[in-house]
Amino acid sequence: MAKNLPKTYNPKDFEDRLYSFWNEGGYFRAEVDEAKEPYTIMMPPPNVTGELHMGHALNNTIQDILIRWKRMEGYEALWQPGTDHASISTEARVVEKLKGEGRSKDELGREAFIEEAWEWTRKYGGRINNQLKKLGVSCDWSREKFTLDEGLSNAVEEVFIRLYEKDLIYRGDRIINWCPNCRTAISDAEVEHEESMGHIWHIRYPIKGEDDYVTIATTRPETILGDLAIAVNPEDSRYYDLIGKTAILPLLNREIPIIADEYVEMEFGTGAVKITPSHDPNDFDIGHRHGLDQCLILNEDATINENGGVYNGLDRYEARKKIVEDLKKEDYLVDIKEHENSIGHCERCKTVAEPLISKQWFVRMADLAKPALEAYYKNELNFVPGRFGRVYAHWLENIRDWCISRQLWWGHRLPVYYCRDCDEVMVSREEPDRCTKCDSSDIYQDPDTLDTWFSSALWPFSTLGWPEDTEDIRYFFPTDVLVTGYDIIFFWVVRMVFSSIEQMGEIPFKDVFLTGLIKDSQGRKMSKSLGNGIDPLEVIDEYGADALRFTLVTGNTPGNDMRFYMERVEANRNFANKLWNATRFVLMNLDEELLRNDLGALKEEDRWILSRMNTVIKEATENLDRYEIGMAAQKVYEFIWEEYCDWYIEMVKPRLYGEDIESKGTAVNVLLHVLENILKLLHPFMPFITEEIWQHLPKRKEALMVSDWPVYSEDSYYPQVEKQMAYIMEAIKGIRNARQKMNIAPSRKAPLLCVTQDRGVREVLDYGRSYFINLSNASEITILEDKSAIGDDNLSVVLDKCEIFIPLRDLIDYDKEIDRLEKEKEKLEGEIKRVRGKLSNENFVNKAPKDVVDGEREKEKKYMDMMNRVVERLEGLRAK
């Protein structure tokens, strides 16, 4: 029996040691075991080069709580870890690093660059995992995966080919979002729209052969370089006679047709729109309808290209400025107005993205979205909180094709080959020797890589060995719950769902638990640029992982953002300290020879704490079942601090210090038994301290983390005892209150004279003697049926069916006592008024459930009874 717990709680002494103990002991491992039910969570793979932030800390804590709980419940619990290659982000960082060394991606060449990226990955890749370990995550590291692993890459290739063969992937010229900084196409989901005040320019275009103009409005004047038409609404009487005529593009003097298209809103702007098919999705469609050509005016870096005439080579914003100046100079500029519009930025680098035409690869979404929506509408896919289901559905209902090709090198290269001679497109696992169409041997592979999310979308099954038919897949898939931030519903959740349905024939998880964002104490988003981020590792270093974890999952509700306060971490560290010291107390009183297998003859307080524990087990488990993690944690917290520490330990002390060995033995065994269950209940939330304590307990088996989750038992439910104990506590609080109001020193013991005519109360008071003596500084307890012998020179505590007198005549300040009783009276008057108000309402009496009405009647009786005593006392005191 290892007894000596150090005097103060110092998490640093054991957190790392315990993590190794668990990990090396194989407790995190999950294996196919047909005798057990599987429970599976796929960890959202963090970026391989990322660092742990509060968001990671939050959702990994939640996952760890769920997985530890289910593991203890007897499930074969798999928590699959791994990292994501994060193509665009990693590539950008490697490019940056090269730049610092005076090197560039282009001069290095593809192969050498990828080697650099692998180098980078090897250097920083382990970092985030080590950081996660500090948090206590119990995932199965032996199964760790990386999205660029061979197996996962096979899965990516397989899916690409399958989708291509089903015509769900196609290549085409479409308007995509181009990031001039990252130099790649990005998907719609990767564009962040930001509202800002800008300008709208009204520009007039001369009509060919007439002394007339048509005025258009634009927010991007530089795009006039790519104008190929002017469009008006066919119904617009103002422009009837212009339709079919030709306008002259200012500055470039290009001739462009004036066309009619219903897309144009007559009310907006001037009712005439310039059409730039290569730089706007709507214009692209209009161009398509009217057989217009394309005219791309931007280079990869968003400088103007050779189509821009004299503006060739200028940056897009310089060109804008110059063009506006020139338009003004030549009198084409009619007006400039303030205009609010939303501008798309690259989600990663915040550069303004340009919509432009480009030949890219796309996933055809319409057919894939359908079953993903159905799964939601059929309630197969359940969101926590539910409102996010509507966000998911709304996005899928309005989904557009997904641009998946990226002009990057770090990632999964498209399994696509082209023939240089006949331009044949070949999609295959291996590079073909010859063109399947013209038999040429001049073949090259598409240089592009896939959107990172294309591989993450397969995570729930690619990590289990798919496309091989593995035991793991049959056993662990589909998974049980996905835990992630609401900000990646579109990027990831949606894509995993439709990918799983398409490849596996079923949804990848039943529940989606969405966490909110962690903000700083002023409610601002934590960000690197603001420098207001709080490093979870620093918090762990100062207060321990348990305190951080507890802070992250309490005091807020799923899906809501939360502000992070160090004071809360400190409070939770104090809670850990409380438990630590309660354990020290138990261990200190624990004699080897007192330990028994049964608890012995239970006293009332024993039954009370066992009953309360039993209830907490039930409620906390139910809360966890409903993903009400914060509420479960709160209940365990309150049980430990208020009921176990503040009441039970105090109640039991006399027995521990007393002569009755039998009674002492029972107390010790109950203390230990309850403590063991407390550790189990708290373990998912605070794994380190609970395991550390567990390792110091006698009778322990192996590790707490693989012990059994406590189960509610009807046999340990003692409602009557709970009620009686509540009565005693009420009395003790009343006595303490009265004494404190009189400023009576705790050292001053006083006898209690309890007057009651009620037999039940009498019994309760009788067995409560030791509680009063120890918890309310009583010297002795006398129970009387009649108070006639008791004078007015006492303090008195009025209870339901009972009045307790404390004869301390020399210490009583009668004015204060009258004040105290007056307040009591006021309170009772309020209650009586409320209860009577209800009871005098016929509708209430007739329509409310009987037990509610009876309850109110009881209360009325009780309050009246107490009121009478208080009034009597007051009269007595005033008469003095």
Added chain:
RNA sequence: GGGCGAUUAGCUCAGUUGGCAGAGCGCCACGUUGACAUCGUGGAGGCCAUUGGUUCAAGUCCAAUAUCGCCCACCA
């Protein structure tokens, strides 16, 4: 232009099916009893944003309003 969330004690937030408003921190008073001052005991502090509705009964359900925040959207 749509959609969503928040509004409860000085601060940050809970409040699960409608049935007497809670916690942590902070504040006030007292306390060195052999688990713990990272503590104990007692206390003060709330028209549950506003207005209407449903109901015997509303912080909780419904409808508007206001303020703050977020998401989505191809009106140049």
